[in-house]
Amino acid sequence: MSTMNNAVNGLLNTMEKSKSTPWVRGLIQLLALSQSIQLTGWPANYKIQDGERFDFIVVGAGSAGAIVAARLSEVTHWKVLLIEAGGDPPPASVIPSMFATLAHTPYDWDYRAQLDKGTGQAHPNGVLFMARGKMLGGSSSSNYEIYSRGVPADYNEWNQIAPGWDWHTALHYFKKLEGMTDPSVLNDPRNAHLHSANGPVLISRPEPNAYFQEKNEIFLDALEQIGFKRVLENNGPDIFGASRPHFTFANGRRSSTAEAYLRGKNDRLNLRVAKFARAIKILIDPNTNDAYGVRVLLKSGNKINVYANNEVIVSAGSIDSPKLLMLSGIGPKEELQSLGIEVLSDLPVGKNLHDHAISGLTFAGQPGLETALQNVITIAELDSYPVPIQAGFFSLNTSEVNSDNIKPQFQIFNTHMGATAAPILVYGCKTVTNFDAQYCLSAANPNLYREIDMTQVVLLHPKSRGQVKLQSTNPLDDLIIEPGYFRDEDDVITFAEGVKFMTNIARTSYFKKVGGFIAQLDVAGCKGLKWGTDRYWRCYVKNAATSLLHPVGTCAMGPQGVVDERLRVHGISNLRVIDASVMPKITSGNTNAPTMMIGERSSDLIKEDYFGFEFATAQYNDVFSNI
Template identity: 45%
Template sequence: MLIGELGAFGSLIYTFLSRIAANLSQVPYSLEATQYEFKLPRLSIQDGATFDFIVVGAGSAGAVVASRLSELPECRVLLLEAGAEPPLLSVVPGLLALLARSEYDWNYFTVNDGYSSQGQIGGSIPYNRGKMIGGSSSNNYMMYVRGNPEDYNSWADAGFEGWDWDTVLPYFKKSENLQVSDVMQNRTLTDYHNTRGPLKVSRPEHERTQETKLEALLQSLSEIGIETLEDYNGPEQLGASKNYFTISNDRVPIRYGTAQAYIVPAKKRKNLVILKNALATKILIDSTKTAIGVEVEVNGKRNTFYASKEVIASAGAVDTPKLLVASGVGAAADLAALGIDVVSDLPVGKDLQDHLFIPVVLSGATDIGTALPVVDLRTIGFPTLNGFFALNGTGRPDLQIIPFYMDMASPFFAFACANTFNFNDDICSSLINANQKSELFAILLVLLHPKSRGEIKIRSLNSAPEIYTGYFSNAEDFDTVTAGIRRILNLTKTEYFKGFNSEVARAILPACDGLEYLSDEYWECYALQTGTTLYHPAGTCAMGRVVDAELKVLGVDRLRVVDASVFPSMPSGNTNAPTIMVAERASDLIKEQYYGNQNIVTVQ
């Protein structure tokens, strides 16, 4: 969207972007040097070349698998990525909002179903997916959340051996380089963390006034039963604390996606070939139903590369289904509609799961004056917390809360409402007007275990996948969300919020006008209108339906899927860290199968 198209919000957004530009010269970064680390060696690969493994997609999973396999000198790996190196917008944490709908994004939009998310511009959600080395780990909001032990125990209980919590925890630790001294000095927490892995994790500090707001918010959450935690990635997840991010805590804080963590250290290995701007269009499967290679478009030319051991699809929960369908792996009816012969009849693209969130915005103090704060490029641009609660008070969380604080008359809020969250003019104008009168506390309420399901449909191999979210297609999700909203509204009764007579910032929602304001029916309507994605698609090639417990595609030899599409159910939180964990474990499964377990190194 162009600034000029934002109407009344244009000047505020222009001010915000101008502030960013004005502060680039003040960043304590050697930006050119930082970007240079991502420059890949120039190479020339002959059409028809053979490797041991071909990994399709250099994102949160593929970069990990390629890096780990290439640790073995005898293992020759080709890593294919449709995009290029991450730009500076990716490296600097505070610029991440400018990556959406750029050349580094696949620029997908969901299909307007005429039912859910009608508060989005055009009823269609921008479904940001990273198109660069690091994939979506290079354009996400960098939140590091592992989930709940019961998430993974439920996978094992469903028959997927080796995915229980005790087995996967060492793989979370294997990837982690925690740079939070308070946590590592706490003896009850050290067994849950590692300081020697490739993925740097930290808790960036905010400006002191903002830190004070977060501390007050933590106290208020504790008053409504969401207790303050030191570490939601430790022995207890229920509660709230300051956020973990995949941002380095070094002199120069930078994003630590899988590009920085896994590719930079590995890119000069002679047995790892990384081919950028290379779009894989088809996996080659022979008459014995064995994957033997990949067709790839590079600079407008079709090339074929062969794998002597395996092809590993790591294109993500949206694009891996398209690649499999193009290769004859999918539901027979879907393949027939495309004129593709069936290799393996599997429900590829079905049962899309996603974390949707509903914004609950509360007013704050009104006597602080307006503010145009300098954008702190070392953080994600705004101060935030992370919390989890179960409706029955115990066990695995049902809902996640991501509260963040906005200064009064915040230009960032104007930008985020229309650009990042894609809400329509009615919603944005009403919330921006509220922000003109007071500071705001925007609480994103995340439905962690939705019963609703969507689908990735492939209508044509020459067009983008069609994304049907399926939000609220199961009415039970309304009950969970409404109960969660009721819990959050209790914040207005806490000591801190009562001090300035906090109330809900009312959004303009014509579809809900006939309902009693703040009734359960109103909140159901509100959730249906405003519910949108946290960009966590998963489950479209799930274990037990498309792949087995070792992530091998059912009915096809030497073909494996390693990305969030294999999740049989959703973890309780952001999906980047679990995806990296899956890739770490998959790498060991592959090493053990082909090279023996003497090459496996885990952190206990």
């Protein structure tokens, strides 16, 4: 291996003088990445035995669960078992630019969600694909790596429902997890105090190549022309505005929770990680309602019981955490009884499901095959983001910009593609987001000979709610997932206004100069409506929306929810839920970072419950030597 590394290093040094050439830079990155993923250092697969005992059992090694297990194992006399249904992340997860290849693979739970009749008609049979990570790190190992924390008002609103989750507290834990590497942020006094460079999750914003930078500037300028403020970052003091986003990767590797909290921890003997092990029931004493263990289905097909001296912690995500609770007798009484499940605690498990729906616009830009240069340059971005991307937040209902009580209505992402990428776009449109052929072809058609900008508008705070329900008592059967999009008509009206506002991009200077236009997409259910009218846009968002894959809320915290403010399940002792399902309301932006924050915060809550606040505080002060 050392001989091979020496050869690779020699070739890298030889090519260094020519690194500005795209194909050379791409080869450099490919060779460097081949070294970075050779020795992964993932935790060994622990072969659990029937009847084994641990102090804590954590179900799910995802965005929160991996953090909880790692943090609890800092207490050296606590024996912690982390159960994960998947295995190690593959190279396509580790390499930052390869995220789009993970859907419909063994590393994806590959769920299906059913939209309501008359909604989502651009999706065959009204079905949404809901990718969820099935590996160490969960969806933090498979998502699109955007780092977005939300705004203070999100957490101050949580705090009214579940005290202890205010913005000041949340910021403390964001800084605990965050390893910011962006010098433009760290060197700006207005922003630096909101960040930390010392946490385990590495956050970056690499300098783009010259071509990507040009395309970034063109679209950011267009956003300014329609009223967006250009800001340094979207995780800083400015609630509204546009910038290039931050990412959860650095140094050629995705910074998932598997990477940040589990990799290289094989010397921590009190932390055991059981891979390819699926929790199918929480063991609860029906006489006392005390949780005392977990039933696990092993890869071999054998079922075993493992026992917890202290607590069982469910961190299986917004789909599988409610499923496990309901299979164990915790959930809506009538639903469980209809399946013959003994009800131990009648709680609204699976209710309050909400998500970020997105609706896209395609702006055709400069014509000419020379714009296809981007498709060649992309190979040089293996260790970074594969396309130019910009992000921002806006509202249509307020002039206030810096209040702790203000939340944006919309988030936008824009990605740029050079001409001739249409076949790839059609493939991704159909196989990743499950749009029908007519929609996908109409979206990709302008890209045959023109560059395009694909702008996704996100409805950040929907009023509509869906649910997840058991379809049987078989733990291997998928849940019934009802996203519930647009059950509240106000969401249709608000979303349409946001999308309509973003069409102003087509009237900005660059798009006028190159003869740009908005592609008129072929949306089932909207034929016969005049394009551009209010009726059209309302039909458009209702039928052409898809999911940003941010399901939350199915085990919501609060007195009327499933867990209390310390994430303990109401009516059941020794059982907590710690993941995105506990969010009472969705945050203003991508949900991975808030979920990681929940993992950090709840780990300290557990330590406080056993040792007191001083112990948890002392551990925080020494945290960076532990992880």
